[in-house]
Amino acid sequence: MQIRDYILRRMMVLPLLVVGVSIIVFGLTRIGGSPIGIYLSHEMSQDEVAQLEEKFHLNDPVPVQYFYWASGVLQGDLGWSGVAAAPVTEVFLPKLAATMELAISAAIVAVILGIALGTFAGARRNRLPDHLTRIFSISGAAMPLFWFAILALIIFWVNLGWFPIGRSDPDMWARISHPTNLYTVDALLAGDFGAFRDAIWHLVLPALVLGYGATAIIARMMRSSLVEELQEDYVDAARAKGLPERLVLRRHARRNALIPTVTVIGLSFGFLLQGSVVAEIIFQWPGLGRWMADSVLRGDQATIMAYVLFTSVLFLFVNLVVDVIYAYLDRRVVLGE
């Protein structure tokens, strides 16, 4: 099957999957109770509470409530966020941009470091660099993110003062416009290198901390995959042809070792999005993760639903992209079969 046909087929199935996920999550959130609490205060009279329930159709059966919610979504209305005290759609995009900026930065860190370290270790199997890399990798995978993040904060923010917390210096943020809400991009678009430096300065620590866990997984996968590939016959053949070891590694073994690693990279993005919840809370990053965590704690169901809807669509896309890249890297893979 052509890649184009495969993508089209997957895109057609995607809405059904999203609807299925949303029904499940909507049902699960309603099991936790009515969402009315987030809109209430004890100053309200019973009449006022009843009016709110009527307004949000909360006295209707759950399927009817789902219908109203889904109708709103189709019209671009994701409901009211009690945590942000604003419509979900108004707050969602800026926070999504903040999260994506962090997750992509962490992914860049993880991919570059993970592949480099994995290659470095795989090519030096069972030698000291391999052992050191293993220690580094296992540490990254084993350390709880919240602990590592707080440790990094104490060292680099509290004690050394090298890196700040949050996403920006408010004055820097205010002096440029934000058409994309990606601070780095907006700063470059504005040609304001002071703001760009501020953006990078705020990104370094959370991106390194968040990326470290994923680095470890990618590096381990890359290393084992490379070790396997280096034992294959085609590698011996390449060596027998007289190719230098460096070219054998780069042109032959590493390319093939990347195939399973790419799958892990795709999954790692999910890890990074999940990890961003913790990283955003600890680094005061004003993204979706922190908003989501507050919403879960406070029972803000409109926000929870919006987040789940978004992440389910995102994961479906990421899986699709991974499948396509997989097919590109390994010509033996036939899409759709």
Place this chain on the structure above:
Amino acid sequence: MIRSRQRNRWSSLVGILLALALVAAGCTSSDSTDTTAASTDETTATGTDTTAGSDATEPAETTEPAASGDEIGNPGVFVHAADDEPTTLDPAQVEPGEGGETMILQVYERLLEIPVSGPDPVPGLATEVPTLENGLISADSLTYTFPIREGVTFHDGSPLTADDVLFSWERVMDLELPGSAAEVLSDVVDSMRVVDDFTFEVTLQEPNAAFLNAVVPAMVSSIVSREAVEANGGVVPGEPNEFMQTNMIGTGPYQFVAWNRNENLQFEVYDDYWGTPANLDLRVEIGANPDIRVLGLRAGEYDTIETDPSFIGDIEGAEGVTIFSEGLTVEPIHIAFNMNAPLDQLPETDRIPEGFFDDPRVRQAFNYAFDYEAFVQGALGGFGDFNPHYIPIGIFGYDPAAPVYNQQDLAKAEELFRDAGVWDTGFSVSVVTEEANLFEVAALVLKDSIDQLNNPNFEVTVASVAEAVFDEAHASDPVPYAMWVKNADPFADPHAYVDAYTNPDGEWGEIHGFRDAYVDPDRIADLIDSAKVELDPTARAALYSELQQLLYADPMWIIAAQEGVVSARRDWVEGFVSNPLWPRPSLKFALMDKG
């Protein structure tokens, strides 16, 4: 092949340089502190000229020596790390005790203000506090006249007149927004009028001893710009004004700049302020985890942080940090007895007979069983005290001689449970609470206290739920739990407390069924009603004193503790003052400076 190798080398080199550049960019951007930007004026600002003479007291502090050469963080801007994100910035919509009140206090002003120290109001936008002696209160104590300060401008440049005052109060009562404190005005005010451009007159429904110190200085009574409101949506009864929800145009020392949701609120000094201007711009960081707030304070990123006593252990001894711990909040943490709990809606594990809490001996027994010491020394880190039912320490009418439940007495509790016939039949009751906060700890202490009675027939279950779930239960009538934990709303006058929390016909009296459970509900109601209109302080105090005696024998709550006021700041903060009667965290940032 050669080209390929060269490209690989170049790409490696570019990659390394890019990585180094990024790291260098980060490292070299460390906070370049401009200490000269910070004011070196050591004169402590005291806000308005009218509050300058107030009797500020020296706060109790634990100060650690600052590191030599300690650099001031964020020069030119005062940074406070708050707990809550506001839900609204509109005085007509804000709920008492909610995060929006903190912002309203900084930007808006009222006719009278609670001063730096003490509960007695001082002039704000009015130039005098009305009294019978100065003739600004009528002989029948119903009509109050407020001379309005001239030369005051709103942050949009429009001048303040008595018409703005009338508009602000009428707006609150016309809007009557759900969850707001509109009834603070509407329950009291009969009529209002503008006498002239700078004279405002209000007539009350009946004499009210709380009017000047609880109604006029309340956040809901803040004065907004008529011009700004009418230019931005006006007043539609029952409908929140979106502009006012997210913007502020007041007359105070700070003007609103921006609200970055879930991140911060920014304010700048209002240069045309009529009183003593603020020293520094203000940024309120919001929503940080309490541990991160503590770290931020230690890092010098925050100048003051909102905290609770349980975090003091993490701050004590930190270099350059000062802990402020004086006085008590006026929001006692209380555990409710719900006489109207619907037995068929209680959690499945609950097993209490009809009218279980109607017997005052049962309520007394719970009060005696509670381990007060464990709660204060444990959860509150020693920062707390105990007030009688139901007037907090620091509020007018608090009687130091009134009997207080402040010691666990298990023998007395057992005796009362036996007398009430409960000891052998037992009970199983759930206490609902928000999860992961002091209220949950209070519920756990109650559970542990009842367990200490060693009666296998007694069981307390702590039902910890998300805030929204708790709020839904708390706002229900009847409340579907027999017991719940929360704190009281803060008020400046005793009437609001006793009316809300003890009056058989008051807010909670009706929801929980106090009237059928009190031994003498009419006497309690009489005392509350009489004290409300008694203008002679001595006579009024005597009425509250008698009320506190009665309520000790007939308690409708377990008052776990009155939490201590605890906050922490960098020791470069100057002019630090706190009054528990100001909305949490009880700070006016315009009075502070960094030096």
